[in-house]
Amino acid sequence: MKVHKPNLPKTIGVWTRPDSPRIINSRNIFEYMNGAGELYLAYRFNHLEVYEYKADDAKSILVELYYMETSDDAFGLLSLDWGGEHVSFSDSPANTSNQSLTSSARALYGAGLLRIWSNNLYCRVMAFRETPASKQAVLSLGKTIAANRKSPPGPELLKILPLDIGMGWKLRNDRIGYFRSHLVLNSLYYLSHQNILNLDLSTEAIAAPYDSIDGKDRKRVQFLFVRYEDSGQAQQALDNFHKAYLPEHEKDFALGSVTKSQSFFKIEDGWLGYKVYGPCIALVFECPDENSARMIIEQIQFNLLKTGG
Amino acid sequence: MPNKRRLITRRDFIRGTMGATLGTSMFGVRWAVGSEKAAPSSLVAVVRDKDVMNADLDVDFKVLQKMLDQSIVQLTGRKNSKEAWSTIITPEDTVGLVSTGHLNPTHDELVYAVKIALMDIGIPKKRIKMAQGSSRKVKRCTALISLPALKAHWLTGIGTVLKNYIMYSGSPSAYHDQNSAKLGEIWNLPHVKGKTKLILVDALYPLCDKGPQADPRYKWPYSGLIAGTDPVAVETVCLRIIEEKRRALRGEPWPLSPPPICVEAADRVYGLGTSRMEEIRIAHFGWKQDLLL
Numbered sequence: 131m132k133v134h135k136p137n138l139p140k141t142i143g144v145w146t147r148p149d150s151p152r153i154i155n156s157r158n159i160f161e162y163m164n165g166a167g168e169l170y171l172a173y174r175f176n177h178l179e180v181y182e183y184k185a186d187d188a189k190s191i192l193v194e195l196y197y198m199e200t201s202d203d204a205f206g207l208l209s210l211d212w213g214g215e216h217v218s219f220s221d222s223p224a225n226t227s228n229q230s231l232t233s234s235a236r237a238l239y240g241a242g243l244l245r246i247w248s249n250n251l252y253c254r255v256m257a258f259r260e261t262p263a264s265k266q267a268v269l270s271l272g273k274t275i276a277a278n279r280k281s282p283p284g285p286e287l288l289k290i291l292p293l294d295i296g297m298g299w300k301l302r303n304d305r306i307g308y309f310r311s312h313l314v315l316n317s318l319y320y321l322s323h324q325n326i327l328n329l330d331l332s333t334e335a336i337a338a339p340y341d342s343i344d345g346k347d348r349k350r351v352q353f354l355f356v357r358y359e360d361s362g363q364a365q366q367a368l369d370n371f372h373k374a375y376l377p378e379h380e381k382d383f384a385l386g387s388v389t390k391s392q393s394f395f396k397i398e399d400g401w402l403g404y405k406v407y408g409p410c411i412a413l414v415f416e417c418p419d420e421n422s423a424r425m426i427i428e429q430i431q432f433n434l435l436k437t438g439g
Numbered sequence: 440m441p442n443k444r445r446l447i448t449r450r451d452f453i454r455g456t457m458g459a460t461l462g463t464s465m466f467g468v469r470w471a472v473g474s475e476k477a478a479p480s481s482l483v484a485v486v487r488d489k490d491v492m493n494a495d496l497d498v499d500f501k502v503l504q505k506m507l508d509q510s511i512v513q514l515t516g517r518k519n520s521k522e523a524w525s526t527i528i529t530p531e532d533t534v535g536l537v538s539t540g541h542l543n544p545t546h547d548e549l550v551y552a553v554k555i556a557l558m559d560i561g562i563p564k565k566r567i568k569m570a571q572g573s574s575r576k577v578k579r580c581t582a583l584i585s586l587p588a589l590k591a592h593w594l595t596g597i598g599t600v601l602k603n604y605i606m607y608s609g610s611p612s613a614y615h616d617q618n619s620a621k622l623g624e625i626w627n628l629p630h631v632k633g634k635t636k637l638i639l640v641d642a643l644y645p646l647c648d649k650g651p652q653a654d655p656r657y658k659w660p661y662s663g664l665i666a667g668t669d670p671v672a673v674e675t676v677c678l679r680i681i682e683e684k685r686r687a688l689r690g691e692p693w694p695l696s697p698p699p700i701c702v703e704a705a706d707r708v709y710g711l712g713t714s715r716m717e718e719i720r721i722a723h724f725g726w727k728q729d730l731l732l
Contacts, residue, residue, distance in 0.1 A: 160612075163542060165594050166652040168615065211649065213656065241655035259495060260655065313616065316697040317593050322448040323617030323697060374446045398453040 136251075136275040138181060138193065143267045145183035145191050154178035172311035173206050174199035174331055176250075183267070189258035191267060195275070196252040202285040202334065206308040208247040210317070213304075214238035217269065219276040236281065237272055244268050248276045284308075287357060289437045291338050295429045298422070299340040299351065307337045319352050319415075326374040327411070328367035332359050340426070342418075351400075352415040353426060361408045368404065368411050376402075394423050403427050407434055447617060452698055458707045461620055461700065480720050481672035481713050484513035487663040487726040491643060496660070498548040498643065506725070507552050510639065510666040513722045524560045527636045527668075528582055534562055535570025535580030535634075537603055538587070538641075542651040545588045545641045549664075553584060553639070572606050574630055583634045589645035589665070589677050591657075595619040596699025597681060598650055600638055600674040607631050623705030626670065638673045640665040647684040659684065662726060671705045671712030672719045676732065678702060679716065683731035 140147060152162075155177045159167035162180070170178070176197040183191040198204045217237040237246040242260035246253040255271050257264035285308055293301050307318040310333055312325040318337045321327070329335060335356040342349035358364040372379070376395055394403045400416040403423035412430045417423035451457040486509045491502045508520035517523040528534055534557055538545035550569075557567055570576045570583060577583065585603050592598025594615055601622040605611045608625045625631060642663040649657055661680065667673040678699060685693040706714035713719060721732055 164651055165592065165598070165611075165615065166542065166650075168594055169652075211654075241658075243653075243655050254652075256653065256655070313594060318696065320449055320452075320696045320698060322446055323620070323700065324446045326446065326448070375448055375450065398450055 134279050136195065136277070136279075138271065138274060142183060142191075142270060143263055144185040144188055145267060146185070147181045147183045147193070151179035151181050151195075154180060168313055170196060170207070172309065172314050173203040174310075175203070183271075188261070188264065191264060191271070192254070192256045192258070193271060193275075194254040194256075196254075198250045198252055201247075201249050201280075201282045202308065203310075204247045204250050204252040205284050206310070206314075207252040208235070208238070208245055209306060209308045210314070211245075212238070212306075214240035214243075214245070217244065217272065219273045220281070237276065239265075239269065239272075242268065244272045246272055246276060248279045249282060251275070251279065285334065285336075287334055287336055287355065290355060290430060290433045291336065291353075292429050292433055295340060296425050298342055298344050299426065300343045302339045302341055302350070305337075305339050309335050309337070315354075319354070322374060324374065326371050327354075327356055328358075328363065328370055329356065333357065333363075349416075349418055351417050351422065351426065353430075354413045354415070355410065355430065356413075357410045359409065361406075364406055364409050364411050368406055371404075371411075371413075394420050396420075405431070407431065410434070447620075447700065457698075457700065458703050461704045461708055480718055481667065481669035482514060482720050482722060483665060483667040483669070483672050483676045484510045484722045484724070485663055485665050485676065485730070485732065486510045486513065486724045487661070487730070489660075489662050489726045489728070491662045492660055496644060498546055500548050500552070503546075503548055503643075504552050504555070506664050507549070507556060507639075509724050510664045511556075511637075513724055514637075514666050514668070520556065521560055524556055528557060528560065528562065528584075530561045532562065532582040533566045533568065533580050535568050535577055535583045537571050537577075537583055537585045538569070539603060540571055543588050543590045543646050543653055543658075545586045546643055549639075549641050549643075550586060553586065571603075574607050574609055577607050577634070578630045580634060582636045583631075585635055585638045585670070587638075587640055589640050589642040589661070589680070590650035591646060591648050591681050591685075591695060592650045594697070595622070595701055596695040596697055597674065597678050597702065599640060599677050600670050601626070601701050601705055604631060617700075620700040620704040620708075622701040623671075623709035623711050626705070626711050627709055635670065636668070638667050638670050640673060640677055642677070642680070645681070645684075647681045647688070657688075661729075661731075669712035669719075671702060671714050674702050674705070675714045675716060675719060676721060680731045687729075687731070 154162045179195040181193040216235045217239050242257040244255040253275050255268045257268050310331050312329045338353045339350050401420050401423040402415050404413040405427045414423050414426045447460050451460050486506045488502050488506050492498055511520050511523040515523040515526050538550050554567055570580050587599045587603040589599050604625045605614055614622050642661045642665050644658055645661050647657045702714050705711045
């Protein structure tokens with residue numbers, strides 16, 4: 131597959147870049163960014179190209195181009211924070227499939243940092259000091275980066291998320307996260323320091339909170355959905371999760387039995403529910419009552435059938 | 440029946456049983472060295488000056504030096520900074536300065552101010568070493584001054600005091616994930632233990648989310664220095680500032696995720712100090728607005 135590489139200008143405003151980028155791969159990423167490197171390796175990372183635009187009388191602008199294996203992986207990196215000012219580089223409307231779920235953003239700007247999802251590329255363009263001139267330069271670089279690149283839709287998995295569930299629950303589409311690693315899951319919704327859902331680069335998952343909209347007490351539930359390579363892996367993962375997270379229910383637990391039906395448990399922070407759908411597991415946490423948990427799980431099942439999942 | 444290894448989960452935090460899980464199940468008793476410590480009050484000095492940086496975030500060195508003097512005087516209770524430094528560092532010491540060199544680094548001006556203060560009490564320049572990075576460097580030092588910059592960390596919750604010595608382990612990747620709870624054990628390694636005379640956190644321009652990679656939306660001019668001799672107490676105060684800033688930004692609780700289990704473990708498992716706010720005495724000096732404590 132021929133991938134269009136951004137052709138960054140040698141100079142922009144008062145800033146000038148070196149002739150060639152610093153190339154970072156999975157072997158030397160920790161030298162470049164210490165523990166932050168884990169974030170990119172938690173997705174399907176190919177390599178990173180880094181340019182620093184320098185100026186005599188202004189602080190630098192850093193351009194980081196993260197080449198990911200798929201567009202979904204680049205989307206996942208952007209999905210970790212939907213905050214910031216939406217930026218559009220396209221004169222024509224972007225492909226909007228799935229976008230009602232995820233703020234329709236492909237580029238977000240805030241306080242000097244521009245983050246872009248452009249096909250398999252995730253970019254960070256950051257001015258070390260935000261000024262009107264640096265903002266203009268950052269946005270101009272962003273436009274160059276995104277130019278002539280495809281804009282595929284977000285991950286298919288997002289389609290299983292209903293915008294509303296029943297009369298009471300509304301999707302927080304500014305908090306949807308797409309990931310493949312328990313490290314990223316924990317930064318979105320802490321479950322366990324161990325990998326109790328057996329996540330890895332062969333899996334894909336979404337975390338999505340739903341807010342109660344019935345007005346009185348504001349309540350949030352957390353929904354997780356994971357797709358494994360096959361149903362055997364899903365069952366194994368659920369067994370692992372159950373043993374780690376619900377050890378007091380071990381007596382009722384026999385290998386494989388948890389996948390036969392949906393299960394609901396009252397624990398310290400509310401009702402937890404899960405259900406296996408072939409290679410997928412749906413889990414919901416912090417529900418105020420069993421009915422809410424059941425309703426959410428059933429709605430997901432309905433959406434799965436609707437989307438042919 | 441052998442004891443099962445307990446996993447740390449969200450439920451431990453909800454139930455408030457994380458400390459017990461860490462102490463007994465995750466590590467076993469062999470790691471609990473020092474956990475029977477007494478619990479004296481730990482003093483942490485927080486000194487702020489809104490003029491320490493200008494609008495371009497350039498540091499005013501003279502203001503910073505004054506803040507450093509105030510920090511050390513507050514901490515030691517001595518009359519002046521020279522006397523104060525002399526209670527911490529002896530003239531025979533070889534002093535290692537352990538700053539954060541990369542991604543939200545410690546301000547060079549702070550490192551330089553500490554060097555000048557040490558030279559003022561008679562430590563020759565050649566016995567002041569930059570000691571970040573390897574065990575070899577720390578082995579040459581008889582005293583360490585830890586100079587981390589205040590930041591949240593996406594893998595460990597907070598990545599400031601305890602994490603600042605990770606390279607001394609010789610195997611930083613061994614302290615990721617759940618093993619981040621073990622960051623405290625690095626402070627008890629033979630070539631590190633007992634050498635830290637001062638923890639001085641650069642809280643001039645901290646980062647309260649997405650660290651260690653900088654995201655300017657989550658950085659703000661706190662314009663402070665945070666000093667102490669109890670690393671866990673200093674980290675706990677740092678944690679409070681980060682958490683309060685996050686709450687202020689979102690207008691609702693925005694807990695660090697994952698939770699910083701290394702802080703409680705440093706207290707309960709490794710006995711490095713206290714993580715209980717009620718056992719920490721904060722001496723504040725200077726600018727009060729948005730103190731977050």
